[in-house]
Amino acid sequence: MTTKTISAGAIASLETSDGGVFSQRMTTTVMMLLAGVVLLFAVGFAQGSGSFMHNAAHDTRHAVTFPCH
Amino acid sequence: MISRALTTVLLSGFFAGILMTGAQMLRVTPLILEAEKFEVIEVAVLHSHASSGITHEHLLEGVALDLHQKVETVHGVETVRHADATESWAPGDGAERTFYTAVSNIVTGIAFSLMLVAVYLLRGKSVDINSGMLWGVAGFAVFALAPALGLSPELPGMTAAALESRQVWWIGTVIATAIGIGLFTETKSILPKIVALALLAAPHLIGAPHPFLFESNVPAELSAQFAIASLVTSAFFWLVLGATSGYLFKKLVQETSGTFLKTSPLNS
Structure with a gap:
């Protein structure tokens, strides 16, 4: 996914027609991917202080098949 | 938009x-x-190896802990203390x-x-x-x-292998599979599709980390x-x-x- 985003960004700079709309769309794409990764890390991997994050999201981690314990 | x-x-x-x-x-x-x-409390076990003199700590629970305590003479266990599991929210x-x-x-x-x-x-x-x-x-x-x-x-x-190693394998597998599926569905020629199949297979050929004991x-x-x-x-x-x-x-x-x-x- 990441590789595709980077190559898409490279092609974006070559586009001339609808350039504004296009780059806005690619910016949104990249921002969304990054936000998704950050959120996923918080829910799936972060332990938090005193395992707060782990314990709160415990049952979700087991249900969505994240490595948990 | x-x-x-x-x-x-x-x-x-x-x-x-x-x-x-x-x-x-x-x-x-x-x-x-x-x-x-069936979940047994996790215990931090400090031990040193007689041959190398290296001292380190394991977080063990369940079968692994039982086994560790049985072989303590070989390992030379110094202390066994409980982790602060009970204090976390x-x-x-x-x-x-x-x-x-x-x-x-x-x-x-x-x-x-x-x-x-x-x-x-x-x-x-x-x-x-x-x-x-x-x-x-x-x-x-x-x-x-x-x-x-x-x-x-x-x-x-x-029982499972160390959490960090499993998380690394998990993340690697997700990235390889995502790129593999993207490459396969978004390209029309045969070469990228072969690369995609290789990417899909790679994590499973490398193999996931597994514990020494499967009990x-x-x-x-x-x-x-x-x-x-x-x-x-x-x-x-x-x-x-x-x-x-x-x-x-x-x-x-x-x-x-x-x-x-x-x-x-x-x-x-």
């Missing part, structure tokens, strides 16, 4: 998260609660626990929805409820099915039930997420901004 795309993300993530919380209560949560009865069973699970399910829904909508935006082709569902299937393959092939869904109390305090029957229950629940979640995000993306983004679909790096 950004605000409408975000609305799509938030609504579909919330909807899928709520439905998953309901679905989880049928099979997954009862099995987790059952397995926690955890939601109380019942309504509080369900509430936290629902919140983290919704956050998970939003996180995955962000990625699905990012893929829709990147492709720039039309999406509807049906094709959205197919992207949901792809998400299930990337985030649940491929990692589960190496690391079966775990119950509390099951567990949790009955095998429970583990088998849980593996199926969590995968089916996951599949349900992804189908709902894909269908909802596809439907909303069509209604909120596509049908209100016609121009943005014309330029895509993947259409040429």
Whole structure:
């Protein structure tokens, strides 16, 4: 996914027609991917202080098949 | 466009998260609660190897701990102390626990929805409820099915390799599978498709980290039930997420901004 985003960004700079709309769309794409990764890390991997994050999201981690314990 | 795309993300993530919380209560949560009865407290064991003189610490529980204590003469165990497991906060069973699970399910829904909508935006082709569902299937393959092939869904109390090594394998598998599926579906010639297949196979050829000992305090029957229950629940979640995000993306983004679909790096 990441590789595709980077190559898409490279092609974006070559586009001339609808350039504004296009780059806005690619910016949104990249921002969304990054936000998704950050959120996923918080829910799936972060332990938090005193395992707060782990314990709160415990049952979700087991249900969505994240490595948990 | 950004605000409408975000609305799509938030609504579909919330909807899928709520439905998953309901679905989880049928099979997954009862099995987790059952397995926690077999979960033994984790103990930090400090020991030094006589031959090398290296001293280090293990966090052990269950069978591994029993075994370790049996061979203490060989290892030269110095101290055994309890980890601070009892001091950390955890939601109380019942309504509080369900509430936290629902919140983290919704956050998970939003996180995955962000990625699905990012893929829709990147492709720039039309999406509807049906094709959205197919992207949901792809998400299930990337985030649940491929990692589960190496690391079966775990119950509390099951023996497994070190958490960090499993997390690294999990993340690597997800990235390789995502790029593999993207490359396969978005290219037309044969060479990239072969590369895609290699990427899909690579994590499983390398192999997931597994514990030295495969013994567990949790009955095998429970583990088998849980593996199926969590995968089916996951599949349900992804189908709902894909269908909802596809439907909303069509209604909120596509049908209100016609121009943005014309330029895509993947259409040429």
